[in-house]
Amino acid sequence: MIEKRQIKNELIPFAEIDDDLQMQTREWRNSPEVAEYFKIPHISVETHKKWLAGMKTEHPDHIAFLLRSNGQNAGVTYFHSLDRQNARGDWGIYVYPPEFRHRGIGHFALTACINYAQDKLKLEELFLDVMENNSAAVRLYESMGFVPTGEKDGRFLRYRLKLNPLSASTEKKKTSSRTESRRDTPPVIFSRTSQPAG
Numbered sequence: 001m002i003e004k005r006q007i008k009n010e011l012i013p014f015a016e017i018d019d020d021l022q023m024q025t026r027e028w029r030n031s032p033e034v035a036e037y038f039k040i041p042h043i044s045v046e047t048h049k050k051w052l053a054g055m056k057t058e059h060p061d062h063i064a065f066l067l068r069s070n071g072q073n074a075g076v077t078y079f080h081s082l083d084r085q086n087a088r089g090d091w092g093i094y095v096y097p098p099e100f101r102h103r104g105i106g107h108f109a110l111t112a113c114i115n116y117a118q119d120k121l122k123l124e125e126l127f128l129d130v131m132e133n134n135s136a137a138v139r140l141y142e143s144m145g146f147v148p149t150g151e152k153d154g155r156f157l158r159y160r161l162k163l164n165p166l167s168a169s170t171e172k173k174k175t176s177s178r179t180e181s182r183r184d185t186p187p188v189i190f191s192r193t194s195q196p197a198g
């Protein structure tokens with residue numbers, strides 16, 4: 001078994017991955033092991049193309065990153081429903097293939113995305129919807145400070161994390177001490193060519 005601290009995780013902006021791989025992520029998202037946890041179980045080619053094109057606009061309301069772990073593709077994480085005027089947005093993730101789960105990739109991605117949301121997107125609140133019986137996801141989110149809003153949509157619970165973009169460095173310290181106490185936090189690397197989040 002690979003020690004978690006030996007793993008190098010990365011978030012690569014979709015703009016830096018090739019078109020075939022961008023299209024391939026639809027197949028991961030539609031796989032039963034991922035789709036079972038989402039409200040929309042199947043994404044059509046047309047919808048996926050529209051979603052990809054939507055990220056090329058000047059102020060996209062969604063931004064996606066490829067997850068890579070030790071050089072291998074390991075899933076996707078993304079912001080969506082970004083409302084820059086009200087400094088809020090939603091976040092999502094799927095680690096794929098499933099054998100990459102429970103190796104710290106979700107934790108790495110959420111830590112990096114919280115920093116990105118605060119430092120780059122200047123968000124004040126981050127939301128997500130999670131299926132009530134998705135215990136792995138719920139544990140991860142609650143460990144990072146997300147709390148239920150009390151809203152429910154069918155089997156999906158809504159969670160919220162209050163961010164602090166005005167003192168991002170203070171918040172980052174809080175986040176890192178929170179996570180370091182749990183395990184060695186991998187370095188946040190957004191890509192080989194773009195700047196790290198913080």
Ligand SMILES: CC(C)(COP(=O)(O)OP(=O)(O)OC[C@H]1O[C@@H](n2cnc3c(N)ncnc32)[C@H](O)[C@@H]1OP(=O)(O)O)[C@@H](O)C(=O)NCCC(=O)NCCS
Nearest residue numbers: 037093094095101102103104105106107130136137139140
């Ligand atoms: C939910 C998901 C993103 C978590 O990512 P991951 O890389 O597996 O999570 P990590 O390895 O970083 O684990 C982080 C924490 O999550 C929890 N967790 C992860 N897998 C778990 C499991 N199988 N059982 C219980 N808790 C689990 C643990 O609290 C873990 O912390 P710990 O290792 O200190 O105990 C991943 O399982 C996944 O992609 N699931 C399918 C798609 C999905 O559910 N997406 C989210 C929709 S809201």
